[in-house]
Amino acid sequence: MKEFIQTHISFKDAALVFFTLLLLILFCQVVGFSLIIPLLLLFLGVHIFFLRKADFRLFLQLGLLLSLNVAGTNYIMQHTVIQPLFIPVAGFSMLVILLYNDAELAFLMAFVSSVITSLLLTNNPYAVNTRELFTGMDIMLILFLGNLSAVYTVKGARTRGHVMASGLYVGIIQVIAFLIFHHETDLLVSSDFALKYIRPLALNGVISSFVVMATLKVFETWFGVLTNFSLLELADFNQPLLKRLILEAPGTYHHSLVVSNIAEAAAEAVGANALLTRVGAYYHDVGKMLKPEYFTENQLGGGENKHDVLEANISRLVILNHVKEGQELARKYKLNPKIHDFIVQHHGTGLMYFFYQRALEDAGGRDSVKEDTFRYPGPKPQTKETAIVLLADSTEAATRAVEDPTPKKIEETVRKIINNKFIDGQLDECDLTLKEIELIALAFTRGLSAMYHSRVRYPDKKNGNDSRNQKSAEKSSPASPSAPTPDPDGA
Numbered sequence: 138m139k140e141f142i143q144t145h146i147s148f149k150d151a152a153l154v155f156f157t158l159l160l161l162i163l164f165c166q167v168v169g170f171s172l173i174i175p176l177l178l179l180f181l182g183v184h185i186f187f188l189r190k191a192d193f194r195l196f197l198q199l200g201l202l203l204s205l206n207v208a209g210t211n212y213i214m215q216h217t218v219i220q221p222l223f224i225p226v227a228g229f230s231m232l233v234i235l236l237y238n239d240a241e242l243a244f245l246m247a248f249v250s251s252v253i254t255s256l257l258l259t260n261n262p263y264a265v266n267t268r269e270l271f272t273g274m275d276i277m278l279i280l281f282l283g284n285l286s287a288v289y290t291v292k293g294a295r296t297r298g299h300v301m302a303s304g305l306y307v308g309i310i311q312v313i314a315f316l317i318f319h320h321e322t323d324l325l326v327s328s329d330f331a332l333k334y335i336r337p338l339a340l341n342g343v344i345s346s347f348v349v350m351a352t353l354k355v356f357e358t359w360f361g362v363l364t365n366f367s368l369l370e371l372a373d374f375n376q377p378l379l380k381r382l383i384l385e386a387p388g389t390y391h392h393s394l395v396v397s398n399i400a401e402a403a404a405e406a407v408g409a410n411a412l413l414t415r416v417g418a419y420y421h422d423v424g425k426m427l428k429p430e431y432f433t434e435n436q437l438g439g440g441e442n443k444h445d446v447l448e449a450n451i452s453r454l455v456i457l458n459h460v461k462e463g464q465e466l467a468r469k470y471k472l473n474p475k476i477h478d479f480i481v482q483h484h485g486t487g488l489m490y491f492f493y494q495r496a497l498e499d500a501g502g503r504d505s506v507k508e509d510t511f512r513y514p515g516p517k518p519q520t521k522e523t524a525i526v527l528l529a530d531s532t533e534a535a536t537r538a539v540e541d542p543t544p545k546k547i548e549e550t551v552r553k554i555i556n557n558k559f560i561d562g563q564l565d566e567c568d569l570t571l572k573e574i575e576l577i578a579l580a581f582t583r584g585l586s587a588m589y590h591s592r593v594r595y596p597d598k599k600n601g602n603d604s605r606n607q608k609s610a611e612k613s614s615p616a617s618p619s620a621p622t623p624d625p626d627g628a
């Protein structure tokens with residue numbers, strides 16, 4: 138939702154809302170819809186602008202979804218023989234929660250949609266069937282409960298099976314709600330009761346699931362949002378860009394995997410979007426694949442460090458460029474702007490300390506070297522997810538350089554890196570709390586300890602050697618170098 142946050146309400150936005158509502162009032166007058174509809178939209182606008190501080194795009198997108206819902210319902214009632222109770226009303230709430238992953242917004246839209254649809258079903262002369270048994274309040278409550286069950290059961294869905302199951306729950310809840318209103322014995326035993334009311338209310342949840350699966354990709358592309366389904370597609374290592382990363386920069390690929398594992402665990406711990414964090418971490422360093430040999434994780438087999446023969450200023454440019462080149466690759470491969478954010482924000486405005494120090498040494502004094510030129514251009518992380526990847530990136534790089542890493546040493550490193558980032562102001566623009574930062578530190582320590590901890594060397598049975606007297610520990614990770622190496626990634 139962060140992408141919709143407004144900086145201020147412009148006159149243009151206010152005028153657009155005013156004219157949209159005016160058009161809607163005129164439209165309702167012409168086609169005979171209740172003026173409650175524009176009034177509800179007015180309150181929706183107030184909520185989105187003043188309480189959510191979201192911009193006009195979100196209002197337009199929700200307004201469009203709602204208009205399609207109203208137009209579709211009206212069309213089915215006037216021009217088809219389909220019984221109105223078959224109309225997949227819950228599909229609207231499913232779309233909202235899957236597109237925006239925001240339960241509060243989906244709850245609000247579920248209410249608005251239930252009120253509007255019940256008005257259409259009970260006031261429309263074509264909806265004779267529904268008027269026989271329902272009052273406006275009955276049907277509004279039944280639809281609202283169906284919409285609510287859609288919101289809560291489909292939230293976080295990653296598979297089609299999950300969406301289908303949600304449709305089934307919607308049907309069950311609607312039927313239960315209907316029976317609570319109408320459980321008179323003579324009705325229950327009447328021959329067409331089940332056919333006329335129970336069947337459509339039970340089935341319209343599943344129909345909603347089908348409609349959602351058929352249209353989700355369309356709205357996602359149109360609105361430029363990223364759902365779990367697209368995130369799973371992006372997480373596939375057969376994606377062309379990830380395939381290139383694996384082949385051209387295998388060390389960076391391994392680093393990204395470790396970062397994604399610990400970042401995902403931390404995101405889960407603080408209730409952030411874990412899947413988005415994982416996928417963002419996969420792509421955060423794709424820019425390194427154009428010059429992989431300049432980054433330590435790709436200098437395999439103890440190969441020479443390219444930066445040894447370069448001036449600090451040249452190294453600075455090469456390292457800075459991995460963010461810029463990452464952005465260009467993201468544009469070329471048409472990645473969603475949410476993934477771009479991980480590429481541009483994963484270093485924030487952090488200092489490339491190693492090269493800054495080297496430049497100072499080369500210059501022989503502080504005055505001639507400006508610290509700002511050795512900082513990444515930013516911006517600083519704007520969301521919890523990008524902030525977690527920034528922290529995971531730096532802690533992973535620092536932990537790799539720890540000699541004989543024990544859980545205690547790893548915890549000290551994690552806390553030191555997180556403190557440094559906090560003091561440097563890198564977390565100033567995201568909404569992580571101190572309590573959440575503590576949970577992130579614990580999740581990182583747990584994950585990194587499992588991956589990089591020292592382990593006891595067991596006796597070599599084959600040669601009959603008892604290595605208990607040998608070095609007691611060795612590093613378990615192939616990524617752990619034998620000597621601490623400053624990370625040229627600027628961490």
Ligand SMILES: [Fe+2]
Nearest residue numbers: 421422483626
């Ligand atoms: Fe990086």
Ligand SMILES: [Fe+2]
Nearest residue numbers: 421422530626
């Ligand atoms: Fe990285």
